[in-house]
Amino acid sequence: MILLWLILIPFFGGLLCWQAERWGQQAPRWIALGTMLLVLAASLVLWIGGDFSPPGVSESPWLLEWRVPWIPRFGIEIHLAMDGLSLILVALAGLLGALAVLCSWNEIVERVGFFHLNLLFIMSGVVGVFLALDLFLFFLFWEAMLVPMYFLIALWGHSGSPGQTRIRAATRFFIYTQASGLLMLVAILALVFVNYSNTGVMTFSYNALLNANVPDGLAFWLMLGFFIAFAVKLPVVPFHGWLPDAHAQAPTAGSVDLAGILLKTAAYGILRFAIPLFPEQSQAFAPVAMTLGLVGIFYGAILACGQQDIKRLIAYTSISHMGFVLIALYAGSELAMQGAIVIMVAHAFSSAGLFILSGQLYERIKTRDMRLMGGLWGRIPTLPGLTLFFVAASLGMPATANFIGEFMVLFGTFDNAPEVVIIASAGLVLAAIYSLLMMQRVHFGGEYSQGRLAGPDAREYAMMLLLIGLTLAVGLYPQPLLDTTASMVQPVVALFTDSAGLAAQAEEVE
Amino acid sequence: MNGVPMEHGLVLAATLFSLGLAGLMLRRSMLFVLMSLEIMLNAAGLAFIVGSTAWNQPDGQAMFLLVITLAAAEASVGLALMIQLYQRFHSIKLDNVSRMRG
Amino acid sequence: MMTVATVLSCLLPLASTLALAFSGERLGPRASTLIGVGSVGLAALATAWALLAYSGASQSVTLWTWVSVGDFQPTIGLTVDRLSLVMMGIITGVGFLIHLFAAWYMAGEAGITRFYAWMNLFVFSMLILVLADNLLLLFLGWEGVGLCSYGLIGYYYQDEANNWAAFKAFIVTRIGDVFLALGMFLIFVEIGSLDIGQVLDQAPRVWAEGSATANIAALLILGGALGKSAQVPLHTWLPDAMAGPTPVSALIHAATMVTAGVYLIARLNGLFLLAPDVLLLVGVIGAVSLLLAGFAALAQTDIKRVLAYSTMSQIGYMFVALGVGAFDAAIFHLTTHAFFKALLFLSAGSVIISCHHEQEMGKLGGLWRQLPVAYAGFLVGGAALVALPLVSAGFFSKDEILWQTMAADRAGLLIAGLLGAVLTGLYTVRLILGIFHGEPGSHHARHPEPGKNLFTHHLPLIVLAVLSTFLGAWLYPGLGELFPAAPGEAADTGHTLLQVLATGAVIAGLALAGWLFLMRRQWLHSVVEKGAGARCWTLLNRAWGFDALFKWGLVRPWQWLVHGLRCDFINRGMNLLALIARVGNAGLVRTQNGRVRTYACVMVLGVTVILISLVLTRGGGT
């Protein structure tokens, strides 16, 4: 039941925020903050109280589970379950949600109530995605979070560079995700019907469909259906077109949510659904996926270097970082997959930090164009230093979480695919280039204009310290995180590698 | 009707129908368009008659009556609208009513 | 006890970094300086304590397990042995002196807090680097020092050139780091551990000597060492790195960080011994670097750049030592070099501040009377640099290197080393003459303001000067048992001959320098001013044109790539779908022309097409 509440709390909180606007501008903010902290606190309580050791044979792999029938006609259930991975991600969503509320405290001054309604609805959808175990339900949440995100970008976005309106960016985001989502729906349905014709039971249940015996040729297409949906959201080049626009136009809170959590739903989807449902096909597909990951690393990095809009730059770096995640997910080793999870968390922190910082910068100098910046180190106290920290995190400086993630991925992948690692490692240099380039253009060099600007206030400083602390904590002692997710990752890896073994055997027999 | 095979009757009906269609497509005056529609409906009626004769059944003829009724109703509404058209444009050219597009 | 002291000496700089970084601007310059210098001083004391407590056996302390997934179990653990103690001594000891000097040098600069935060973070990272018991933690220190180097080179951020120098330093070393990382991956996959002790233990069992994998692993690690230690071809960042404050150059770009590569190879000696070809390559690269840098140093006009090339050249010597398997000799030279190069840099710093940030040789000159302390520093340091026989620290360490090279039968390397000694003499004499003799080249040089502070200015110079004499060489404890036997330990014939040879080379260099720069000054000027001489000068001044090579080979193509892709052509490709939709819309909307006749025609056309296709596909039926 608590799982349901995790979803419903932001939902009702959102409705409350909407109505709370009549009590003044501050009311929705406090309510939204309280709601997000409640979600965070609930997940932390669960984390502290949870037992994440690998389950025994007969034990349920889930920490918590809640299921009631929903649409019996198709065997659809409201089936929520939580294991270590979902817990981590829900907690992350709560944290970043709270940050999103905090960072828009002064930024959003119009239609505050409706803004927070959308913000909290996004959270509701995201938490739903992380908890849903019924494929129909998963898809439902997957799509449902698009609408509030759309509004967030379309209504509160920045009017960016000419020709690129925020509405266009929002629409592009929506169409990309929805269209690819429909492909996933098609794949889900095909899977369900195949299972139905095999067993005579119509069900969307994850556990049941894990054992669906799908004909080989079809299974590949179905896997592809899932993969494309997740690839769009991750995003994987060439499906990344929505991301830079969406980031550039979104308000800070939108960017934080987008980069911090929404992108992670894709990686989560691959980890939870695409690979376990189709292990053999995923195994066969791994080289392609890894290649796409490599392309993403380089393409994102190269384009990041060419950007003038600071948020676009950060957006492209996300593409680059997610390339590592993609490689890791298909590397078929526990180390790499755990590394992917660490990257997900780390990227959430570092990109959120960078986006919040660029938001703060925007509040001060009213531009995101890096050509109009420069020399800010001398003009703003503290802020540049904080930026440097997150830039360092983004380029994978050891002691930050990003380093641990990336290196776990590379270590884990090297055994199976050394060539991929060799190429991906060059991405580390590129990461340094684009990260420092940003530092260079924004904070160093001659001052573009004169005058001292205000340093971060207590709220801004506290947000940054929190993120820095978390980045370092995960970077230096990621073990609690890894222990939490281990029991989820190990079976997936086993599935993946087993199918590799089977395939090899089959080849030998032939 | 022994002498005339059903196919011939149908071909005749089809020919008539096509004539009506041609009128519909080519004529600009609403009056002629309405007449063409009448021809098409009657062609269909003729086909019913042919069928009913071939099968020695009254059903087709009953259908023909219905068709005639429809044609009359159609014509009455059509003519009423045509009058409005004329009042408005002082012409019964159908091309007058092509304001909505795109 | 020793481990406590070790951990303490690591934590002190870290704590001060955090205090400085998070204090923002609230701490005044005095407090910042006090914290910054004091913490390193305490760290030096802690190191001294560790040295005293050292019992002769190496000790490890594991603070916590960093990551534990399957076999992948790197720890946050420190190992203290003789080698790391020596390094610690250099880092905290020389580091403290440099910090002390910085208190004088940096006085009055804006952003003192930032300076000390970076410096202390550097000390911390460097300590981690030398103390780490596994490669991943070593990598943490390795990258950490790189970041600090970046922050400090770009310390004067208002001038964009400085930032680009920092950028270049970071990126170039990062390229080397990637090789090191790859080496780690390979080692982990092959050996199954990252623990340095275990790696050295297991490597001979897993790899046969000279096997391809061992060669590749060693080669990759060498890549990392090249980047950090500014050896050919990843050396181009070092001269530019002189953009940072002079104490930074002294600490990071002379005494400690740039020698990290030497430390790394020495630390992983077992691995390199399994790959003799790579080991030879180390020596060759060292030889090439030392000659290349020696020549380049001849043609520099900026005193710090001269010192930078000289650093590169000296590290080249260390690499030569490594290349012949004389790890002890390499570390010996590393130690003495840390002393005398720090001395040289600090003396240069003294000159620079005294002359109001003037560091062009042409604009200095004739300062020996006004700046006696700095002059003395330069003389002692220069003597050590050229390895003046018997009295200087440099003589003993360099002699050791040359002797081992000879004992290892590497004639080529030996010749390079001797030639290098001649070059060293040449550029050192040129440097000292250029700064302290002749006519002052500018107003600032005519009226310098010498540093007077006994504690922060004189003391570091004097201590370092003492250490640069043979006393410094005596201080070096020797690491013999830690490393496999060097080639020279077996044989003893010809050592005297070599010493004579080396002394000859040094004297030849000095004599040549004296002749050239004192007697044939005018002729030299006329030679380099036009024709082949000028071209030669330019070539040397630009250090053989490696920068241009990188610029046209890497940087420009990269910029073209970035520029070419800026439009995000893949996204454009996806936009094609939108274009198709747009075109489809335009075409279809055209049919909605509002005319009834058109509508009827389209409808009839549709019916006709359907019926025709019916007849075509199903035609012939009754």
Next chain:
Amino acid sequence: MLTLTDLVGLLPLVIVAATAILVMLGITWQRHHSGTAALTVGGLALALMSLPLAWAVSASPPLMMLDGIALMGTVLTLASALAIAAMSPHYLTGYTGPQEEFYLLLLCAVTGALGLVASNHMAMLFISLELLSMPLYGMVAYRFRTERSLEAGIKYLVLSAAATAFLLFGMALLYARTGQLEFGALSAALTPALTGGPDPWMLGGAVLIVVGLGFKLSIMPFHLWTPDVYQGGIAPATLVLATISKLAVFLVLLRLMMVVPAFESEWLRNLISLLAFISMVGGNLLALFQLNLKRLLGYSSIAHLGYLLIAVVVEGPLSVETSGVYLFTYVVATLGAFGVIMHVSSPHHGEDAADLHHYRGLFWRSPWLAAVMTLSLLSLAGIPLTAGFIGKFYIIALGVADSRWWLVGGVVAGSAVGLFYYLRVMVTLYLPEPGSQPRESIEGRHKRVGELTLMVIAVLILLLGIYPVPMIDWMAALARAA
């Protein structure tokens, strides 16, 4: 012969027809707008309430078949008519011409629709279809003094008559080949004919019938009238066209496909698949940059009927269920969208307020109205948690279950394109800059009833999206009864 049982079975039809007559008599006696509207609503509600009784007797009147499909059609028709009748008074308040006749025409059209969904005979089909269409001519051209309404009326009349002619000719061909007009008998007569191989005449007849019905459904390429008529007609008339006319004609097409073997040939299925594909893609493409909301919804209806045709292509009980669910969700969403348009255009004053700029910033003027519109648009776009998603889910499920990958691909592509314009409209509602001033609406009972209806529709959209089980169960039961 018609027995009493049959009459009871036809009770809804009878009640609606009787109400129509009553309304007519009432008008001749004394014009009274509210009274007429109340009478209409009452009659429709009564018809709806008589349904359980009518269904219980399981009658089989001649020319008709009262099966699940018929019941489905009857309920949907009556419910939509009820909603339309409830929302119309507010709209018609400002109409200067005769207001009451609208209800008469509406009731006649409903009568036709009720007959159509139950028809089991070509004659019945024909009469009912015309009974449905003839009042629509009048309704579309109701505001005949304005140019657009007249234009819409003429276009619809001419083209619809041509389509009827096609339909009739198709029937005649079938009749000539078989001598039968009743669906069941047609089937019996055609079965032996089919065994002898395909018969182009017969297929031709079937094709012409499909064309005739396809016109009413505005299937591409017989769709060209749709946007013009949608735009020109008064909003309630358009709504009848979009809901009642479409659903009744669709259900009769579905029955034909299920019962008559000539329609079961693979060739025809392929043809309909093709038409469905081009409709769903073409309709969405056409709507892309449309700035008139009514026109836009016209284009979107082309696409939606294209999706629906998948249910016609695929055989089996699931297809009937799918049709029911999709029609239900589509009708509800359409009612919502047009309901808002009617509300914004109320009271009637010349052209309807259907241009997009009329809706700019609607959310900040009347949030509930904008919320209903948003829900309707989301539902039409098939976004989860709205009714439309359940419909789309069914359609895709049907396509997947039958491995019609091309059609499924069409649905996906069409939806992606469709999103563009739905979102465009949706976000307009929320833009801060105020658009054209809304009309001064007249407070009163009519308005309240209209608002209440809209609320019910909105709640229904959400409810069906969140908990569709009752609807699904009901449709599944009806499909079994079909």
